[in-house]
Amino acid sequence: MKPLGPIPAGFEAVDGELAIGGMTASVLVAQAGRTPLFVYSKDRLERRMAELRAAMPDRLGINYAIKANSFEPLLKVMAGLVDGFDIASGGELAMAQAAGLDPSRISFAGPGKRDIELEAAIAAGVTLNCESRNEVDRALAIGERLGSTPRIALRVNPSFELRGSGMKMGGGAKPFGIDEDLVPEIARRAIDAGAEWKGLHIFTGSQALSAEAIIETQGNVLDLADRLSGEIGAPLPKLNMGGGFGIPYFHGDEPLDIAAIGEALEARFAALPDSLFGAHLCIELGRYLVGESGVYLTRIVDRKVSHGTTYLVTDGGLHHQLAASGNFGTVVRRNYPVAIASRFDARPEEEAYVVGCLCTPLDRLADGAMLPRAQVGDLVAVFCAGAYGASASPSAFLGQGPAAEMLV
Numbered sequence: 001m002k003p004l005g006p007i008p009a010g011f012e013a014v015d016g017e018l019a020i021g022g023m024t025a026s027v028l029v030a031q032a033g034r035t036p037l038f039v040y041s042k043d044r045l046e047r048r049m050a051e052l053r054a055a056m057p058d059r060l061g062i063n064y065a066i067k068a069n070s071f072e073p074l075l076k077v078m079a080g081l082v083d084g085f086d087i088a089s090g091g092e093l094a095m096a097q098a099a100g101l102d103p104s105r106i107s108f109a110g111p112g113k114r115d116i117e118l119e120a121a122i123a124a125g126v127t128l129n130c131e132s133r134n135e136v137d138r139a140l141a142i143g144e145r146l147g148s149t150p151r152i153a154l155r156v157n158p159s160f161e162l163r164g165s166g167m168k169m170g171g172g173a174k175p176f177g178i179d180e181d182l183v184p185e186i187a188r189r190a191i192d193a194g195a196e197w198k199g200l201h202i203f204t205g206s207q208a209l210s211a212e213a214i215i216e217t218q219g220n221v222l223d224l225a226d227r228l229s230g231e232i233g234a235p236l237p238k239l240n241m242g243g244g245f246g247i248p249y250f251h252g253d254e255p256l257d258i259a260a261i262g263e264a265l266e267a268r269f270a271a272l273p274d275s276l277f278g279a280h281l282c283i284e285l286g287r288y289l290v291g292e293s294g295v296y297l298t299r300i301v302d303r304k305v306s307h308g309t310t311y312l313v314t315d316g317g318l319h320h321q322l323a324a325s326g327n328f329g330t331v332v333r334r335n336y337p338v339a340i341a342s343r344f345d346a347r348p349e350e351e352a353y354v355v356g357c358l359c360t361p362l363d364r365l366a367d368g369a370m371l372p373r374a375q376v377g378d379l380v381a382v383f384c385a386g387a388y389g390a391s392a393s394p395s396a397f398l399g400q401g402p403a404a405e406m407l408v
């Protein structure tokens with residue numbers, strides 16, 4: 001038997017079934033007309049943001065990194081909740097524009113931006129978080145050609161990292177950002193060439209559950225920004241302090257203590273150096289804002305026993321849930337929170353393996369899980385599906401195509 005991850009708080013049974021936004025799983029599937037289906041809850045998005053705002057200092061801006069989930073109705077909800085958006089490609093810029101997001105609230109990071117992506121971003125007035133000297137020079141040249149002033153911030157590759165993060169994005173050699181010691185000269189070059197100087201972006205990692213590690217990193221980020229601003233010789237209009245706030249996916253994971261992070265930031269903000277005093281300070285979060293708002297529903301199409309092991313074969317799988325299958329940046333596969341949605345209040349009584357419909361042994365949704373006895377036709381729920389599900393899974397694999405998505 002292998003434990004399942006913790007189901008996020010607040011999900012309840014109605015008529016014995018998992019309910020989201022007051023509607024049962026079977027009603028939601030009937031509305032969508034098919035499975036597999038991602039359901040995102042507007043109420044959960046709003047509550048998550050309200051709790052975060054209450055915990056963080058008032059002056060801290062909160063941005064949404066749309067790569068976590070770029071479903072248009074969800075982007076429209078987020079537009080009313082957050083202070084800005086972080087994008088990482090021209091495709092995401094187009095999605096942000098289609099959702100009606102204000103380009104002046106968008107910043108564009110990511111290595112390997114092509115000229116046409118820089119052009120679209122500069123023409124729209126998006127801030128570029130430039131990742132190299134070459135990129136700054138190309139942005140300046142494109143700005144000149146278009147007759148519009150590029151808004152330039154520099155993404156810093158800091159010499160420290162976010163301890164305990166699931167994906168490290170700083171510290172040592174990296175394809176991301178500009179090494180600390182090169183930043184002052186490149187910043188001067190952009191400012192002297194007439195760019196609109198937008199400050200620094202320092203992102204150090206992802207999926208951290210230790211408040212202590214995040215507090216330490218935020219302290220390092222503020223110290224580094226102060227030092228670099230001195231070396232650049234100009235105050236910072238803006239400092240994007242990165243993010244890294246994680247959510248519990250696996251057995252034993254505890255929710256992040258955001259109250260502790262908020263208190264530590266409040267103390268730092270009360271004693272800011274002159275270089276940062278007038279800066280717009282923000283963090284950028286993806287999964288923390290949207291991950292727990294989403295549930296993936298997939299239907300059991302077969303139930304079989306092989307050498308004494310029970311398999312529940314679903315019509316979904318890793319083509320929509322790469323991370324839950326254990327194939328997106330994990331070393332050891334562990335179970336996400338999974339339940340039988342159509343028997344949500346039933347007692348666990350058998351050990352089963354929940355798999356997808358793809359013809360590969362990688363397609364696993366839960367291994368050796370204790371679950372209520374489920375039959376063909378039952379619905380399985382995979383929780384924490386609001387981030388890096390639909391947006392980060394190979395939906396074209398085996399000709400399956402994307403899942404349905406709905407926001408309730």
Ligand SMILES: *Cc1c(COP(=O)(O)O)cnc(C)c1O
Nearest residue numbers: 065068203206207243285286287
């Ligand atoms: C991926 C990414 C994020 C979002 O990460 P989460 O773990 O979803 O919060 C934020 N900023 C940058 C630069 C990223 O690459």
